[in-house]
Amino acid sequence: MHMVVQYSSTLRQILLFLLTAAFASAAPMHVSLPTVMKLAGANNDEIEQASVKHLETIAESKQAWQRFWPTLSLNAGYRGHEGNVQDIGGAIFDARKQQYTVGTSIMIDWSPGDIYYNALAAKQKALAAEHLAEKSRRDIIQEAIERYYDLLAAEADLAVMEDDLRLTEGYAKQLDGAVTAGTAFRADLLRVKTQVSRARIAIRQGQEKRDLAASALAEILRLAPETALRPAKADLVPVSLMATTGVASLLSQAGQNRPELRAVGAAHVAASLESARTRIAPAIPSVQAGYSVGGLGGGYAGEFGNFDDQQDFFVGLGWKIGPGGLFDRQRQKIAEAREQGAALQTGQVKAAIGREVVDAVLKAQSAKDQLSINEEAVNAAEEMVKLAQDRQASQLGVVLEYLLAREELTRARQGRVKSVTDFNKAQHGLKRAVGK
Known part of the structure; x- marks a missing residue:
């Protein structure tokens, strides 16, 4: 029983990344999604804590089986007496004597039923x-994947706003020249400059959002809090990982692959074994046996001779009646209640996983539909900006119309960023829901 989670092929890359991040000053560190997944799986203390708990249960399981082993002891001793002593007939007399012993002994104290069922239950707990x-x-x-996509979305959103600022500033320069030439109103120029200020504020807010997303990602990767993380690619594209059809098939896959179900299943088996232990183990007799071999010497007063070998052995069987043994009905009721509770917990986990799979499918389908709708919105906004530019060139339109068209295009592009982010998150969420 071993849990093996190894990334030996990428260990050097991870170590190199960590060393680079440790010695970097203000230079941002660029990470990709595969790197984030590897770091999250190999450099997180919560995962390590769960692994340590697993190792603890493995040790407990081995220790449970080791209770079948007899105990071996080596001993040597000296014993002396001075003064009154009573013999077997009741007479009391004064005596001086001493003895010394050297030997070894093997002891067995078995409760086979308890040991066997306890070891089986410990194995299931492991x-x-x-x-x-x-x-x-x-x-x-x-969680690391979702935080990475938040960072990627913030970076892409910032790129949209920076592009909008660049175009708006260019338009402001054109209007400034037109105002100087007397072919445009200064009020229009001021309106565009106001729009430039708003865009700069939005960019600063976007930078803050990106930096906060980077900090959240650094936290889950257990990197230095001041590490400035950036996505390896600035572009955000939809990544299709799972089909959103065949819910019954997805539910079946989740039932086979989700570790939570396997965990509660093992816990249910352990509870069943504990219940069987309270019913069957007390009927199996306990065994006590021992064998010792060595030498005994000594005698009256200061005598040290008379040393010779000695052997002792005994075997016994016994049944315990009362608490923890035969006719302990309350112990059986407690074990049966725990078994029923484990069965109910299994049903609860199954229901929760089923809902999680259905919710993930619905989110993935909705995200896919929203992605298509946003593409239509972006296309319409781009055409609207083009028409506004054409009318402005022929002096058929006004500055406000162009600014509104630009604002709609920026909003549509930001909506597309959100839709792609939600789609990718939903795809990864659906993949996790089915246990892949």
Whole structure:
């Protein structure tokens, strides 16, 4: 039973990235999605904590089986007596004596039923801990993915606003020349300059949003808080990972692949074994046995001789009656209640996973539809800006119409960024929901 999560092929890349981030000053560090996933899965203390818990349960499982082993002891001792002593017949007399012993002994104290069922239950608990560790790893990676897409969206949104500012500033320069030539109104120029100021404020707010997203990503990757992270690619494109049809098939895959279900299944088996232990184990007799071999010497007063070998052995069987043994009905009721609780928890987890899969499918379908709608909006806004430019060139339109068209285009492009981000998040969320 081993949980093996290794990234040996990418270990050098991760170490190089961490060293570079540690020694970098203000230079931003560019990361890609695969790098983020590898760092999140290999450099997070929450995952490590779950792995440590798994190792602890493995040790407990091995220790449970080791209770079948007999104990071996080596001993040597000296014992002396002076003064009154009573013999077997009741007479009391004064005596001086001493003895010394050297030897070894093997002791067995078995409750086979308890040991066997406890070891089986411990093994199932270790399996549950293994699956919970895997769940923790997947949850952390999914959260890192979402934070990366937040950073990528903030960077793409900032690029849209910077492009809008560049075009608006260019338009302001054209109007400034027209005002100087007397072919345009100064009020129009001031309106455009106001729009430039608004764009600069929006850009500063966008930079803040990007930096906050970078800080959140650095936190989950356990990098230095001051590390300035940037996405490796500034472009944001839809990434299709899962089909959104065949919900029944997706639910079946989730039932087979989700580690949470395996964890509660193992916990249910462990509870069933504990319940069987309270019913069956007390009927199996406990075994006590021992064998010791060595030498005994000594005698009256200061005698040290008479040393010779000695052997002792014993075997016994026994049943415990009462609490923890036969006829302990309350212990059985407690174990049965825990078994029922584990069964109910299994049903709850199944229901939660089923809803999660359905919700992920619905989000993915909605995100896909919104993506198509936003593409239509961007195309319409681009055409609207082009028409406004043509009318402005022929002096059929006004400055306000062009600014409104530019504003609609910027809003549509930002909407597309959000739609692509939501689509990619939904795709990764659906992939995680089915356990892939």
